[in-house]
Amino acid sequence: xxxxxxxxTGSLVATCCSLLGCFxxxxxxxxxxxxxxxxxxxxxxxxxxxxGARDTVPMLIGAGLLxxxxxxxxxxxxRFARVQADAAIGVTFTWLFAxxxxxxxxxxxxxDLDQDCVLYGEIAYVPLDLIIxxxxxxxxxxxxxxxxxxTFLIGLFIVLGYKELFLTTFDPAFAAAIGISTTLxxxxxxxxxxxxxxxxxxxxxxxxxxxxxxxxPATAYLLTDDFKTMLGISVLLGIIASFAGYYLAVWLDxxxxxxxxxxxxxxxxxxxxxxxxxxxxRRQKRVQTVGH
Amino acid sequence: xxxxxxxxxxxxxxxxxxxxxxxxxxxxxxxLPAGALVGVIGPNGAGKSxxxxxxMDLLPVSSGYVRIFDQPLKQVYSRISYVPQxxxxxxxxxxxxxxxxxMGRYGQLGLFKRPRKADKDAAMEALEKVGMQxxxxxxxxxxxxxxxxxxxxxxxxxxxxxxYFMDEPFAGVDIATETAIIQLLxxxxxxxxxxxxxxxxxxxxxxxxxWVVLLxxxxxxxxPTEQVLNQELLEQTYGGKLTLLSKVGDLLRKQExxxxxxx
Numbered sequence: 211x212x213x214x215x216x217x218x219t220g221s222l223v224a225t226c227c228s229l230l231g232c233f234x235x236x237x238x239x240x241x242x243x244x245x246x247x248x249x250x251x252x253x254x255x256x257x258x259x260x261x262g263a264r265d266t267v268p269m270l271i272g273a274g275l276l277x278x279x280x281x282x283x284x285x286x287x288x289r290f291a292r293v294q295a296d297a298a299i300g301v302t303f304t305w306l307f308a309x310x311x312x313x314x315x316x317x318x319x320x321x322d323l324d325q326d327c328v329l330y331g332e333i334a335y336v337p338l339d340l341i342i343x344x345x346x347x348x349x350x351x352x353x354x355x356x357x358x359x360x361t362f363l364i365g366l367f368i369v370l371g372y373k374e375l376f377l378t379t380f381d382p383a384f385a386a387a388i389g390i391s392t393t394l395x396x397x398x399x400x401x402x403x404x405x406x407x408x409x410x411x412x413x414x415x416x417x418x419x420x421x422x423x424x425x426x427p428a429t430a431y432l433l434t435d436d437f438k439t440m441l442g443i444s445v446l447l448g449i450i451a452s453f454a455g456y457y458l459a460v461w462l463d464x465x466x467x468x469x470x471x472x473x474x475x476x477x478x479x480x481x482x483x484x485x486x487x488x489x490x491x492r493r494q495k496r497v498q499t500v501g502h
Numbered sequence: 503x504x505x506x507x508x509x510x511x512x513x514x515x516x517x518x519x520x521x522x523x524x525x526x527x528x529x530x531x532x533x534l535p536a537g538a539l540v541g542v543i544g545p546n547g548a549g550k551s552x553x554x555x556x557x558m559d560l561l562p563v564s565s566g567y568v569r570i571f572d573q574p575l576k577q578v579y580s581r582i583s584y585v586p587q588x589x590x591x592x593x594x595x596x597x598x599x600x601x602x603x604x605m606g607r608y609g610q611l612g613l614f615k616r617p618r619k620a621d622k623d624a625a626m627e628a629l630e631k632v633g634m635q636x637x638x639x640x641x642x643x644x645x646x647x648x649x650x651x652x653x654x655x656x657x658x659x660x661x662x663x664x665x666y667f668m669d670e671p672f673a674g675v676d677i678a679t680e681t682a683i684i685q686l687l688x689x690x691x692x693x694x695x696x697x698x699x700x701x702x703x704x705x706x707x708x709x710x711x712x713w714v715v716l717l718x719x720x721x722x723x724x725x726p727t728e729q730v731l732n733q734e735l736l737e738q739t740y741g742g743k744l745t746l747l748s749k750v751g752d753l754l755r756k757q758e759x760x761x762x763x764x765x
Contacts, residue, residue: 236595236596371614373617374608376597376601380595380602380605383555384586384657385608386558387558387560387667388579388580388583389580389609390609431596435596435641435643437596437597437601439596
């Protein structure tokens with residue numbers, strides 16, 4: 211049963227991250243996902259200090275606000291301070307993450323959080339924190355329920371906003387010219403990334419979130435020319451990685467999050483080598499046959 | 503020579519646009535007539551693209567305002583379409599030709615609505631107009647420059663707007679595409695649409711456009727082509743740019759001995 215809950219948790223995180231990641235990589239903003247996943251830390255700590263408990267909703271709000279603040283700061287430094295986009299991302303998120311670390315260490319006595327947990331997560335503990343009804347019936351882990359809700363919200367956001375997200379990603383100037391606000395959809399997308407990050411961070415950690423945001427979409431990009439197919443493939447790849455990563459970790463007796471992230475990397479490598487349209491090996495073969 | 507018209511389609515009043523406090527357009531006062539094929543012409547860096555982007559409110563303006571159909575832009579989005587520069591998007595994007603053309607319908611659809619059959623028919627019809635119907639399912643990365651331009655044009659046509667802004671639609675396209683595009687633009691004008699085109703080739707300008715806007719950071723001239731494209735105004739626009747002055751020479755020679763009939 212524990213294996214089931216762990217794999218389900220991994221798959222739910224993978225689904226949210228892969229869907230949003232497809233938009234991020236096509237906007238050349240994959241590293242903004244990285245930035246948000248780290249920069250939400252002070253938001254979580256502050257929410258914790260205010261409420262004094264590890265409640266989900268205040269944490270989601272605190273982290274969501276910090277996520278949007280991060281994207282705003284990145285835009286601000288890039289546009290008005292005329293710093294390169296990647297430099298703006300680097301400065302912003304390391305600074306916010308560092309503030310989070312200081313807050314944790316200063317209020318260590320009061321805050322039931324630690325840095326390792328934030329970075330690496332502990333997906334193996336997911337099945338321990340169960341929701342148990344008054345009658346003593348177990349409804350399954352708290353984290354899984356929260357992730358089910360978040361996955362549903364992200365799915366709904368992408369289905370309802372599909373054409374706006376698609377258009378503002380492909381051609382923002384045309385979108386603006388026909389009256390679709392690029393700023394609004396940019397911040398909605400970033401809000402969704404913040405929500406996903408904070409919902410996933412305590413179970414899987416920031417590193418696996420970044421892996422899921424970038425690797426499955428990048429792999430799917432190599433495998434298809436159609437955007438909807440790309441969304442589907444990247445979700446599938448994320449779920450496969452959750453399964454394979456779990457059993458790899460059991461076999462190695464190692465970190466589950468680490469193993470899952472490793473599998474996403476292996477998937478990318480395989481696609482890079484063997485993709486029917488973009489694969490290195492196929493392409494070389496094709497060039498040779500044309501050449502002779 | 504700046505001619506203002508009655509009941510203009512586009513009215514630009516005292517428009518100034520700056521990039522980082524450096525003005526790129528200064529005090530532009532301009533009106534454009536309905537049903538005209540308008541060429542915006544000037545040397546590199548004259549602010550041609552900036553002018554049409556500012557007209558569509560894609561850039562922050564330092565002063566002035568733009569009205570289209572005598573209304574603020576926000577109320578007439580559905581009547582405006584835009585053909586951006588081809589290089590402004592990533593053509594390796596995972597999308598088909600049809601996906602891109604269908605985007606022309608998104609503005610009218612509104613939030614949460616999916617494209618219906620009528621929208622798909624309109625997109626297909628637009629593809630037929632540019633002669634690309636057999637490419638509908640083609641991945642956009644497989645298109646040539648001319649085909650990319652036709653796809654962008656089809657997307658704007660699918661919108662069925664009344665005013666079209668086009669940024670260098672003839673840049674880097676083959677002759678067949680250039681001819682096809684100009685024929686299409688003339689048809690649109692004959693249907694009463696207004697087409698505003700950023701263009702950098704002086705030689706074809708006199709042949710293509712009914713109305714010409716000469717621009718070099720300031721508005722040099724705006725009026726019917728035959729009244730605007732003369733040596734004095736061209737020198738004012740291109741003044742000091744020697745390579746371009748030779749083009750002006752070519753143009754004037756052509757005016758004396760017209761090689762082609764004007765259609």
